[in-house]
Amino acid sequence: xxxxxxxxxxxxxxxxxxxxxxxxxxxxxxxxxxxxxxxxxxxxxxxxxxxxxxxxxxxxxxxxxxxxxxxxxxxxxxxxxxxxxxxxxxxxxxxxxxxxxxxxxxxxxxxxxxxxxxxxxxxxxxxxxxxxxxxxxxxxxxxxxxxxxxxxxxxxxxxxxxxxxxxxxxxxxxxxxxxxxxxxxxxxxxxxxxxxxxxxxxxxxxxxxxxxxxxxxxxxxxxxxxxxxxxxxxxxxxxxxxxxxxxxxxxxxxxxxxxxxxxxxxxxxxxxxxxxxxxxxxxxxxxxxxxxxxxxxxxxxxxx
Amino acid sequence: xxxxxxxxxxxxxxxxxxxxxxxxxxxxxxxxxxxxxxxxxxxxxxxxxxxxxxxxxxxxxxxxxxxxxxxxxxxxxxxxxxxxxxxxxxxxxxxxxxxxxxxxxxxxxxxxxxxxxxxxxxxxxxxxxxxxxxxxxxxxxxxxxxxxxxxxxxxxxxxxxxxxxxxxxxxxxxxxxxxxxxxxxxxxxxxxxxxxxxxxxxxxxxxxxxxxxxxxxxxxxxxxxxxxxxxxxxxxxxxxxxxxxxxxxxxxxxxxxxxxxxxxxxxxxxxxxxxxxxxxxxxxxxxxxxxxxxxxxxxxxxxxxxxxxxxxx
Numbered sequence: 265x266x267x268x269x270x271x272x273x274x275x276x277x278x279x280x281x282x283x284x285x286x287x288x289x290x291x292x293x294x295x296x297x298x299x300x301x302x303x304x305x306x307x308x309x310x311x312x313x314x315x316x317x318x319x320x321x322x323x324x325x326x327x328x329x330x331x332x333x334x335x336x337x338x339x340x341x342x343x344x345x346x347x348x349x350x351x352x353x354x355x356x357x358x359x360x361x362x363x364x365x366x367x368x369x370x371x372x373x374x375x376x377x378x379x380x381x382x383x384x385x386x387x388x389x390x391x392x393x394x395x396x397x398x399x400x401x402x403x404x405x406x407x408x409x410x411x412x413x414x415x416x417x418x419x420x421x422x423x424x425x426x427x428x429x430x431x432x433x434x435x436x437x438x439x440x441x442x443x444x445x446x447x448x449x450x451x452x453x454x455x456x457x458x459x460x461x462x463x464x465x466x467x468x469x470x471x472x473x474x475x476x477x478x479x480x481x482x483x484x485x486x487x488x489x490x491x492x493x494x495x496x497x498x499x500x501x502x503x504x505x506x507x508x509x510x511x512x513x514x515x516x517x518x519x520x521x522x523x524x525x526x527x528x529x530x531x532x533x534x535x536x537x538x539x540x541x542x543x544x545x546x547x548x549x550x551x552x553x554x555x556x557x558x559x560x561x562x563x564x565x566x567x568x
Numbered sequence: 569x570x571x572x573x574x575x576x577x578x579x580x581x582x583x584x585x586x587x588x589x590x591x592x593x594x595x596x597x598x599x600x601x602x603x604x605x606x607x608x609x610x611x612x613x614x615x616x617x618x619x620x621x622x623x624x625x626x627x628x629x630x631x632x633x634x635x636x637x638x639x640x641x642x643x644x645x646x647x648x649x650x651x652x653x654x655x656x657x658x659x660x661x662x663x664x665x666x667x668x669x670x671x672x673x674x675x676x677x678x679x680x681x682x683x684x685x686x687x688x689x690x691x692x693x694x695x696x697x698x699x700x701x702x703x704x705x706x707x708x709x710x711x712x713x714x715x716x717x718x719x720x721x722x723x724x725x726x727x728x729x730x731x732x733x734x735x736x737x738x739x740x741x742x743x744x745x746x747x748x749x750x751x752x753x754x755x756x757x758x759x760x761x762x763x764x765x766x767x768x769x770x771x772x773x774x775x776x777x778x779x780x781x782x783x784x785x786x787x788x789x790x791x792x793x794x795x796x797x798x799x800x801x802x803x804x805x806x807x808x809x810x811x812x813x814x815x816x817x818x819x820x821x822x823x824x825x826x827x828x829x830x831x832x833x834x835x836x837x838x839x840x841x842x843x844x845x846x847x848x849x850x851x852x853x854x855x856x857x858x859x860x861x862x863x864x865x866x867x868x869x870x871x872x873x874x875x876x877x878x879x880x881x
Contacts, residue, residue, distance in 0.1 A: 281699035289712055400868070404860035406812060408819050409835055409853040416842055507706030511816060525707055526820055529714030537711045544704045552702075 271556055275549045282545040283335065287328050290538050297534040301344040331538075340539035345531045350539035353524060358543075360430060361520035364443065364512060365505055367436055369498070371444020372451050379448070380455025380490070381482060387460060395456075399449025407508045411442040411515035428517040439516045443508045447501065454497055458490035465489075491562060499555030503548045592873060595866025602859055606657040613651035614639065617829045620646045631845045641847040643838060652829035653851045659830045660859055663744060664811035670749025671810065672803045675756025680795065682757065683764025684787050690761075697757050705751040709813060713747045713822040744823050748813050756802045760795055767794045797874040801867055808863035815856045831856045 298315045306314075319327055334341065340350035379399075383392040418438060419427040425438040459482070462468055468485050476484070510522030517523075521540055528536035605612070615621070615638075624646025626632055634641045640650040682693040767773065773790050781789075817823030818832030826833055831852040838848025 277695075278699050278702050281695070282702050285699060285703070286708075290715070400864055401857065401861055404808065404812070404857055404864050406815055406819070406832075406835075406853065406856050406860075408816065408832075409849070409856065412835070412839055412842060412849060413853070416846070420843065503701065503704045504706075506704040507816075510706055510710065511819070514820065522707075526710060526822075529710050529820075529822055532715065534715070537715070541703060541707050541711055544707050545702045548702050548704060 268557065268560065271553065275553055279542075279545060279549055280332075283332060283542055284328065286538055286541050286545075287331060288324075290534055291324065291327075297344055297532075300532045300534070335542070340542070341535035343528070343533050343536045345528075345533045345536075348536075350536055353536065354521060354539060354543050357519055357521045357524050360518055361506075361509055361513070361522060363433075363436055364439055364509055364518065364520060365502075367440025368443035368447070368505060368508065368512075371440055372447050372498075373494075375444065375448035376451025377455050377487075379452035381459060381487070383452065383456045384459035384463065384486075385482075392456075395452060399452050402446060402449035405446050406511075407442060407446050408511040408515050410446060411439070411512055414438060414442055415515060428515075430518050435516075435518075439512045439518060442515070443505070443512045446508060447505075451494070451497075454493060455490050458493050459486045462486040462489035492559070495555055495558055495562070499552050502551040503544075506544050506547070591865055592869030595862055595864075595869050598858060598862030599866055602657055602661060602862055605654055606661045609655045609658055613648075613654045615648040615651040617647065617652040617655040618827055619648075621648070622646065624648070631841060631848060633845070634847055640851050641845065643834070643848050644841055644845075649834075649847060649851055652834060653831070653855050655829045656831040656834065656852060656855060657859070659824055659828060660811050660814060660856070663748070663814040663824065664807050664859075667745050667748035667752065667810040667814070668803060668807040670745065671752035671806055672756050672799060674749065675753035675802070676760050676795070676799050678753065678757040679760025679762075680764055680787070680792070683761040684768065684783075684791060693757075694761070697754050700751070701754045703751075706813070706816065708751050709747045709817060710820055710822050712750075713744055713817050744814060744817055748810050748817075752806060752810060752813070756799070756806065759798060759802055763795050763798045764791055767791050770794075797870075801871045801874060804863055804867035804870055808860045808867065811859050811863065812856070 297318065298311050298320065301318070302311050302314050315321060319330065322330075331341075338351055340354075342349055343353065379395055383395045386392050415427060415438065419425045426432075426435045429435060463481075463486055468481055471481050471485055506522070509520065510526060512518070513520040513522040514526060521544070525537065525540040525544075527533075528540065609617075621638075621642065624632055624638065624642035631644050631646070632638060632642045638648050638650070640648075640653065643649055643652065678693050678697065682690045682697075768791065770790075773786060776786050776790055814823055814830070815832035815835075818830040819836045820832075821836065823832055824830035826837070834852035835849050835856075838845070838852070841848050
């Protein structure tokens with residue numbers, strides 16, 4: 265577990281670095297929080313007073329350390345537009361985003377693994393080539409466009425799913441499908457290549473020679489071989505998944521963090537933007553830690 | 569997803585079969601088509617992308633469906649959808665291309681230095697890369713594209729004839745280029761670094777060092793040329809990703825500002841009319857898909873062609 269402790273420490277440092285980066289960028293861009301907070305009619309005197317109250321006259325390091333020490337206590341400040349407490353705004357919206365993300369990952373795997381297996385068993389045949397073409401188009405679809413199309417066809421016209429909003433878990437099905445279908449092709453190819461590799465290897469041939477059925481070979485030998493690469497890519501994709509979540513929430517009017525982030529950007533609400541970006545970074549780092557932990561469970565070589 | 573993941577190269581029969589039967593060719597044809605449309609848009613588009621035609625709206629002020637005059641119909645302001653979609657190729661390719669160049673240049677440089685010099689250079693550069701990777705690129709991009717608000721940079725390329733692309737690189741556009749470039753370089757950095765690490769162990773590099781070749785000489789004469797194929801593949805796939813990212817940012821209203829005919833912006837403007845006028849959203853959506861598929865196909869084809877692992881089988 266020594267390796268894991270080092271990872272943990274390193275994750276904390278990564279977050280620290282991310283906070284410095286985000287803080288610097290927020291100070292470097294032209295958008296002025298004072299102007300947003302004070303409104304267009306404020307005179308120079310009022311602006312100066314607000315600037316002082318916000319602590320924007322202090323040296324950069326002082327501002328950063330103050331932000332950091334508050335953030336460490338879970339205080340990310342208050343929205344300068346709605347006065348909402350940033351940490352509360354995030355915690356009320358986080359469950360929606362988490363549910364949607366999990367839904368997306370489930371669709372990735374539920375669509376990707378079977379197609380990957382099917383194409384690995386039929387390498388070079390027609391079904392394999394078509395799956396490749398469809399995967400290629402799939403990973404190239406803009407999430408927001410696919411979302412609108414599915415929403416129009418399946419929800420509005422056919423009424424299979426609710427159109428938008430979040431009143432029950434059924435409202436999350438179509439958004440999860442949207443999110444998942446875009447990345448599924450990638451996972452299909454990944455499973456395809458790891459399983460094909462495994463099927464060519466000696467231990468699988470031995471198992472076959474000893475009379476193991478195809479199903480057993482696939483489930484016991486070939487699929488576990490695909491698990492580690494799958495996990496690696498999954499960990500790396502969490503950050504990208506959050507990107508898809510932003511669009512999906514926007515299309516289906518889900519009250520999640522992505523919608524919050526977009527709204528606060530359009531409002532030029534600097535504290536809220538920094539809070540959501542940093543919290544997202546926390547999620548990515550945490551997800552990678554979990555993946556790392558799973559890795560150790562699955563692969564005994566790393567545990568040593 | 570905003571950034572198209574790089575498909576794994578497994579060099580199996582199906583991939584290679586497809587690449588032989590034309591993965592690269594299909595990609596090239598599509599890219600060529602796109603580039604031609606972008607370049608020739610003012611001549612092939614039947615109307616101006618910005619003109620609001622009085623005849624483009626019906627008596628109730630609603631967009632008109634496809635007709636002989638407006639082949640793909642008109643949008644909510646009476647503008648010709650076909651002309652806007654064709655002109656959209658310019659924005660998409662320019663933003664995608666420039667942002668890709670920025671991202672690939674930053675990423676390759678970081679990867680090259682990191683892999684070649686190793687030790688503390690490598691350690692510190694890779695730490696920075698990891699930090700940037702922990703920040704969700706899209707979230708970072710929308711945050712800072714939005715915060716660029718207010719900065720206007722009229723960057724008209726005066727040295728080019730005929731207003732070259734007629735693009736005023738305003739507020740959004742410069743911000744979008746910067747932001748996409750700044751969040752998209754990490755993948756390239758990691759891949760180039762790995763490539764450099766393996767090239768560094770080649771015998772001719774050892775030989776050159778033994779003969780007294782300086783670091784700079786080895787870096788530019790031996791390592792760089794061997795990394796270029798990898799960079800080429802990355803650049804192509806990065807273009808697919810940046811085109812998707814630009815469309816996404818414009819869709820969210822923090823990308824290329826209206827009235828410029830950006831595909832993402834067109835989808836966003838058209839979606840309130842989806843039920844009564846689906847022709848507003850379909851063409852720009854299909855255009856984005858085509859552009860992203862084109863560069864993904866080309867990138868995958870190149871990767872298959874250049875991957876020695878695939879060739880060996």
